[in-house]
Amino acid sequence: xxxxxxxxxxxxxxxxxxxxxxxxxxxxxxxxxxxxxxxxxxxxxxxxxxxxxxxxxxxxxxxxxxxxxxxxxxxxxxxxxxxxxxxxxxxxxxxxxxxxxxxxxxxxxxxxxxxxxxxxxxxxxxxxxxxxxxxxxxxxxxxxxxxxxxxxxxxxxxxxxxxxxxxxxxxxxxxxxxxxxxxxxxxxxxxxxxxxxxxxxxxxxxxxxxxxxxxxxxxxxxxxxxxxxxxxxxxxxxxx
Amino acid sequence: xxxxxxxxxxxxxxxxxxxxxxxxxxxxxxxxxxxxxxxxxxxxxxxxxxxxxxxxxxxxxxxxxxxxxxxxxxxxxxxxxxxxxxxxxxxxxxxxxxxxxxxxxxxxxxxxxxxxxxxxxxxxxxxxxxxxxxxxxxxxxxxxxxxxxxxxxxxxxxxxxxxxxxxxxxxxxxxxxxxxxxxxxxxxxxxxxxxxxxxxxxxxxxxxxxxxxxxxxxxxxxxxxxxxxxxxxxxxxxxxxxxxxxxxxxxxx
Numbered sequence: 001x002x003x004x005x006x007x008x009x010x011x012x013x014x015x016x017x018x019x020x021x022x023x024x025x026x027x028x029x030x031x032x033x034x035x036x037x038x039x040x041x042x043x044x045x046x047x048x049x050x051x052x053x054x055x056x057x058x059x060x061x062x063x064x065x066x067x068x069x070x071x072x073x074x075x076x077x078x079x080x081x082x083x084x085x086x087x088x089x090x091x092x093x094x095x096x097x098x099x100x101x102x103x104x105x106x107x108x109x110x111x112x113x114x115x116x117x118x119x120x121x122x123x124x125x126x127x128x129x130x131x132x133x134x135x136x137x138x139x140x141x142x143x144x145x146x147x148x149x150x151x152x153x154x155x156x157x158x159x160x161x162x163x164x165x166x167x168x169x170x171x172x173x174x175x176x177x178x179x180x181x182x183x184x185x186x187x188x189x190x191x192x193x194x195x196x197x198x199x200x201x202x203x204x205x206x207x208x209x210x211x212x213x214x215x216x217x218x219x220x221x222x223x224x225x226x227x228x229x230x231x232x233x234x235x236x237x238x239x240x
Numbered sequence: 241x242x243x244x245x246x247x248x249x250x251x252x253x254x255x256x257x258x259x260x261x262x263x264x265x266x267x268x269x270x271x272x273x274x275x276x277x278x279x280x281x282x283x284x285x286x287x288x289x290x291x292x293x294x295x296x297x298x299x300x301x302x303x304x305x306x307x308x309x310x311x312x313x314x315x316x317x318x319x320x321x322x323x324x325x326x327x328x329x330x331x332x333x334x335x336x337x338x339x340x341x342x343x344x345x346x347x348x349x350x351x352x353x354x355x356x357x358x359x360x361x362x363x364x365x366x367x368x369x370x371x372x373x374x375x376x377x378x379x380x381x382x383x384x385x386x387x388x389x390x391x392x393x394x395x396x397x398x399x400x401x402x403x404x405x406x407x408x409x410x411x412x413x414x415x416x417x418x419x420x421x422x423x424x425x426x427x428x429x430x431x432x433x434x435x436x437x438x439x440x441x442x443x444x445x446x447x448x449x450x451x452x453x454x455x456x457x458x459x460x461x462x463x464x465x466x467x468x469x470x471x472x473x474x475x476x477x478x479x480x481x482x483x484x485x486x487x488x489x490x491x492x493x
Binding site for chain 2 (some may be wrong): 059060062063064065066067068069071072075076079080083084166167168169170173180183184187195196199200202203204207210211
């Protein structure tokens with residue numbers, strides 16, 4: 001019963017941190033997508049040097065735990081600011097800043113692969129069709145390739161984003177307060193009594209937010225595939 | 241000084257010596273989750289009502305909750321559970337569970353969900369003609385699975401097994417949160433004395449990177465060897481093997 005009580009008591013306190021984490025998460029998504037597109041562009045169109053550099057970067061991000069990346073960004077940036085530029089204020093920078101940087105860098109590398117494979121999976125005939133009616137390269141990209149590639153990339157992207165939201169739970173190791181960080185704080189306050197209930201509440205809230213994100217992404221996918229569905233319906237109507 | 245190279249070089253071999261702990265944790269997690277995941281996958285393939293319902297609920301829970309939260313939950317709940325069971329049996333003890341067991345339990349439970357999906361996808365990717373062929377020559381269900389379906393499914397599963405294995409190695413880095421002295425734990429302990437966190441974690445990152453790079457290569461080699469029957473470039477030239485020919489013959493009739 002003690003656990004059940006602490007479960008109920010913890011829920012409102014845990015919910016209160018969700019809006020700010022979601023806001024930070026939106027920022028991470030924005031920067032991650034831009035970075036991912038830039039990296040994918042280098043890998044597709046860049047010269048050899050750029051390609052090798054991006055490959056090493058992606059291999060590093062994929063080959064090391066995110067937890068270490070967070071800690072390296074945290075301690076690395078502070079060391080550069082304090083010892084390199086003599087900025088003593090760096091030790092008081094908010095944890096959210098480091099989380100923002102580390103997660104954007106991480107997400108960008110993973111999205112790069114998704115974007116690249118989506119880009120290459122667009123049929124080359126589509127590009128040729130654009131060239132045949134004398135479209136400029138930028139027009140071909142934005143009007144022909146991008147809408148199709150976005151649709152292909154979206155399911156993978158939404159999986160990555162949901163994983164990234166869950167991974168925010170690692171950030172309490174540098175003192176960032178999301179659901180997990182708050183839960184850990186609450187469990188610490190009660191000196192471990194009712195900790196099971198608190199962590200169960202944390203788990204339930206993560207699960208709910210992830211389900212919510214899943215529903216949102218599905219809606220977006222549904223919306224983006226609208227013209228495809230219209231076209232398929234038209235073909236089905238003609239052949240029947 | 242931003243980066244203390246001397247400290248990084250000095251502590252590198254010490255952190256390197258913690259690799260066996262990380263690998264042990266990975267292997268235990270992989271073994272347990274493979275067995276449980278395989279059983280769940282078989283239950284879902286054979287559409288056993290209770291077990292397939294159970295495993296789909298299990299998977300949504302395990303995939304919707306961060307592994308960090310699961311680790312903490314096991315950390316606080318496992319001793320409590322064992323203690324209450326012991327008390328119910330009338331034994332008065334103080335339960336102290338080794339951190340390695342906590343970490344291995346949490347990782348195994350979490351990765352069971354992933355392994356179930358790996359195995360299920362692999363089994364379902366075996367061509368339906370193979371199932372039909374096995375039934376047509378009167379094989380029992382057990383024979384069909386053991387001699388026709390599973391050997392092919394296993395080869396299909398190797399790339400995903402590799403990815404899961406690497407994912408698991410990376411996730412073992414969370415185990416230092418419950419005081420396991422793996423690569424991360426060793427790095428943090430070494431760093432703590434002189435606050436050389438950046439250097440120690442950079443060392444740890446290099447070690448994880450090298451380990452995963454090596455494993456990726458190994459799984460690649462294994463995949464090429466195991467999948468030899470499936471490769472286009474080693475098939476005898478000029479012969480059609482497989483369903484293309486069969487299908488056209490059936491259509492002609």
